[in-house]
Amino acid sequence: MDKKDYYLYVKGKAVKVDEEIYRAYWRITEHEKYLQRKDWKYNVLPFSVFDYDGHFIDNIVDESIDIEKIVEVKMQIEELNKALNSLTEEERDIITAIFFREESLRSIGERKNRSYQVIGKRRDKILEKLRKLLEGKI
Template structure:
């Protein structure tokens, strides 16, 4: 006696061949495997984002403030323009202090002046930059 195979469609048992039955379950088990893998790696399908018919609204990341990013980018551009107006010595001092994070003492030792002198130069340069950027930022 041959074994009978059934698949359920809308709650009703439909007789199918062994080949169709095995193919159906192979696909079904593969889908379950992929779903378990997605859960394990916290992957979300695009169709999950379209639960209410507003796909585009559901993928917007509201944690990112695009206006703020653009504003900061424009400020950085203005700062770079202002830095370009400095003399070579002024620019080198600013790079040493703010980019290479050298101490005022170590810079003073290199230039054979006191750290207070380096601090005064720094303050003078920063005031110059403030004046340049006053109306732009």
């Protein structure tokens, strides 16, 4: 039985190769095609798509995220925490109960032996104090 000849084309010219090299080449080639089909199926883009002008990092900026807004909110939260820390223990307890534990004015009043109207007025005064602290008026 005649031994089959195997050829691979390099720059348009047939190059005779061993069967082992021939099979390895086609195994790799078919695997690359398989991966490419999976990329197309799941809309995966290669990094080279984003590096069309040599500035890869600049081309992958996510415009949907507003970093400035995130930093601004973080700074506001830090200022709010400072203002909350400057409250008295009773004031902090009322604010924590209302806004963090979501207790009703009535339940807070029962716990402190006061009416819910008194707790509501106290809440309003504390919020006004916090507003002034955050605006820098105190």
